[in-house]
Amino acid sequence: xxxxxxxxxxxxxxxxxxxxALATDPEVVRYISDGxxxxxxxxxxxxxxxxxxxxxxxxCMWKLSAGGDIIGFCGIQPLGExxxxxxxxxxxKGYWGRGLATEAARCALDDAFExxxxxxxxxxxxxxxxxxxxIMEKLGMxxxxxxxxxxxxxxxxxxxxx
Numbered sequence: 001x002x003x004x005x006x007x008x009x010x011x012x013x014x015x016x017x018x019x020x021a022l023a024t025d026p027e028v029v030r031y032i033s034d035g036x037x038x039x040x041x042x043x044x045x046x047x048x049x050x051x052x053x054x055x056x057x058x059x060c061m062w063k064l065s066a067g068g069d070i071i072g073f074c075g076i077q078p079l080g081e082x083x084x085x086x087x088x089x090x091x092x093k094g095y096w097g098r099g100l101a102t103e104a105a106r107c108a109l110d111d112a113f114e115x116x117x118x119x120x121x122x123x124x125x126x127x128x129x130x131x132x133x134x135i136m137e138k139l140g141m142x143x144x145x146x147x148x149x150x151x152x153x154x155x156x157x158x159x160x161x162x
Contacts, residue, residue, distance in 0.1 A: 001062070003107045006100060008062035008074060010054045015063055016047050018070025027093045031129035033150055053077055059116055061088060064104050071095045074104035076112045076121065080149060084122045084158075087112065089135070102135050109139055113161045120161070124154040133157070 001008040011019070022028050023038040023046070038046075050073075054060040062075040072091035079086035087109055089101045112118045123141055125132035133155065141157035148154070 001107055001111060003103050005066060006071075006104050006107070007065045008104060008107055008111075009065065010060065011047060011051050011063045015070060016043065018063065019043055019047050019073070021070075022072060022090050022092060025093065028090055031126045031132070032090075033152055050077070059112070062108065064089075064091070064100075066095070066100070071100070072104070074101065075108045076116070076118075079122060079124065082122075084120070085112065085118055087121050087123050087139075089132075096131070101131075102138050105135055105139055109159070118161065120158060122156055122158045124149055124156050126152065127155050 020040075020043045023043050026035075026037055029035060029037055050060040059076050061073045061077055063070055064072040064074050072089065072095065074087075074089035076085050076087050078084070087105060089105050089108075091101045109121060112121050122144075123132075123136045123139075124147070125136070127133070127146075136157040139159060141159040144156050144158050146153060147156055
């Protein structure tokens with residue numbers, strides 16, 4: 001999928017370096033789980049999970065590229081054992097503040113509703129992560145509740161297809 005400035009695509013075997021760069025950057029993971037950069041085994045597990053998810057379901061947290069460089073990811077995946085499908089995004093720090101995460105998220109949300117056929121999509125973030133909750137609001141998502149996810153308190157927003 002393409003937007004004006006971005007390409008969202010499945011992860012190729014050689015793309016793990018792009019995910020590793022994101023997942024080991026303390027600023028990028030500041031509001032992810034416990035805020036600690038990921039060890040190699042977690043990077044590999046998430047990378048393989050996204051490749052498997054795409055192969056099995058036709059969607060994943062897509063690799064996000066700009067000008068051929070991997071700058072983040074954005075897409076949908078199951079939200080743990082909740083039965084919900086979540087949309088999420090990470091962006092390399094050098095690309096923050098340009099509206100790129102919102103642009104990618106709009107594309108991924110449209111795909112979730114139109115091609116995948118979902119009726120509802122949720123998103124979670126730590127409440128302090130105002131950049132992410134603002135994106136949720138821009139996507140038309142509404143606050144529903146606070147919850148715990150993987151031992152971390154988060155807020156859950158949701159949007160339903162109209």
